[in-house]
Amino acid sequence: GNSVTQMEGPVTLSEEAFLTINCTYTATGYPSLFWYVQYPGEGLQLLLKATKADDKGSNKGFEATYRKETTSFHLEKGSVQVSDSAVYFCALSDKNTGNQFYFGTGTSLTVIP
Amino acid sequence: DADVTQTPRNRITKTGKRIMLECSQTKGHDRMYWYRQDPGLGLRLIYYSFDVKDINKGEISDGYSVSRQAQAKFSLSLESAIPNQTALYFCATSDPGFLREGYNEQFFGPGTRLTVL
Numbered sequence: 001g002n003s004v005t006q007m008e009g010p011v012t013l014s015e016e017a018f019l020t021i022n023c024t025y026t027a028t029g030y031p032s033l034f035w036y037v038q039y040p041g042e043g044l045q046l047l048l049k050a051t052k053a054d055d056k057g058s059n060k061g062f063e064a065t066y067r068k069e070t071t072s073f074h075l076e077k078g079s080v081q082v083s084d085s086a087v088y089f090c091a092l093s094d095k096n097t098g099n100q101f102y103f104g105t106g107t108s109l110t111v112i113p
Numbered sequence: 114d115a116d117v118t119q120t121p122r123n124r125i126t127k128t129g130k131r132i133m134l135e136c137s138q139t140k141g142h143d144r145m146y147w148y149r150q151d152p153g154l155g156l157r158l159i160y161y162s163f164d165v166k167d168i169n170k171g172e173i174s175d176g177y178s179v180s181r182q183a184q185a186k187f188s189l190s191l192e193s194a195i196p197n198q199t200a201l202y203f204c205a206t207s208d209p210g211f212l213r214e215g216y217n218e219q220f221f222g223p224g225t226r227l228t229v230l
Contacts, residue, residue, distance in 0.1 A: 032217060043117070043203055043221035044156075089155065099207075099217040100171075101146075105155040 002027050006090045006104035013080055013111050021075040021107045023064075023090035031092040033057075033066050033073040038087040038106070047075075047088070080111045116140045117222035119204050125228045132191040134225050136204030143208065145187040146219065147171075147179060150201040159202075162187055194229040201226050 007022040025031065032051045036044040048057030053068035062077045073090060090104040117138045126132055136145065143164050148156040158171030160179040168179055176198060180188045191198055205219040 034218070036221075041223075043223045044205075045221070046218060049218065093217040100158065100161070101156075101217070101219055103156040105153055 002031070002092060002094050002100075002102045004090050004092055004102050004104040006088075007107050008105070009087075010108040010110060013109070015082055015111055015113050016079045017111075019075070019077040019080045019084075019109070021088055021090075021109070023073045023075065023104060025071050025073065025090075025092050025102075027071075027092055027094050029094050031094040033064070034091045034093070034101075035062070035064055035073070035075050036089040036091060036103075038089065040086070044089060080109070082111045082113055085109055085111050117204060117206055117220055119202075119222040119225050121225060122223065123226045125230065126194055127230050128195055130194050130229075132194050132227065134189045134202055134204075134227070136187045136189070136222055138185050138204075138206045138220075138222075140206050140208070140220060141184075142206035142220070143184065144206060145181065146205040146207070147177075147187070147189045148203045148205065149173070149198075150203060150224075156203065159189065191227075191229075194227075196229045199227060199229045 003026045005024050034049045035047040037047045038044045048059040050057040050066035056065045064073050064075045087106045087108045089106045092102050093099050120135045146161040147159040150156050157173050162168045162181045165181050178190045202225045204222040207219045
């Protein structure tokens with residue numbers, strides 16, 4: 001079946017530190033992969049996506065590369081800011097299962113000044 | 114104005130009460146979803162609807178029911194609320210037109226925080 005496993009949190013970093021949040025997936029077909037972000041008190045917003053192997057999604061300084069060989073989609077940012085404090089969800093959507101979404105458990109990030 | 118709205122934003126109720134959570138969208142999307150979010154468990158799918166006449170159970174539908182009143186409205190009901198239904202509930206929408214681009218994307222409402230005492 002389909003599933004997403006992501007790095008457990010919480011993660012606390014100092015401003016300007018490098019961020020990596022690991023995400024691996026299991027899928028029956030060829031999924032699209034996503035990172036969603038949830039700021040305090042808000043719903044989930046799409047941060048970036050990749051639809052096929054070796055694609056790199058990027059937005060707001062965040063990047064993630066779709067690695068089929070390692071079934072991974074790790075989120076990275078070179079220099080985090082306090083405003084990046086949020087919960088980050090890795091997710092997949094698989095055509096073989098009606099394009100339903102499967103979410104990871106979320107990783108809470110706190111950036112301190 | 115927000116594209117996906119949920120009412121109420123917060124609700125406290127008692128065990129055994131019937132509760133309805135409402136979702137409206139102005140995105141014109143055919144597909145709508147209800148999720149619940151629990152700490153450490155991420156988002157889990159309760160029900161989804163691909164159009165007004167198509168409603169499907171998700172991973173955790175027991176204890177819940179839904180109604181798709183129109184393309185823009187999708188309501189979630191708890192017939193007899195119990196404390197373990199205390200959670201954050203999200204509505205989401207998507208458009209199958211994205212599939213022509215090779216991917217699906219969901220758009221989320223702001224959530225309803227439900228507490229069952």
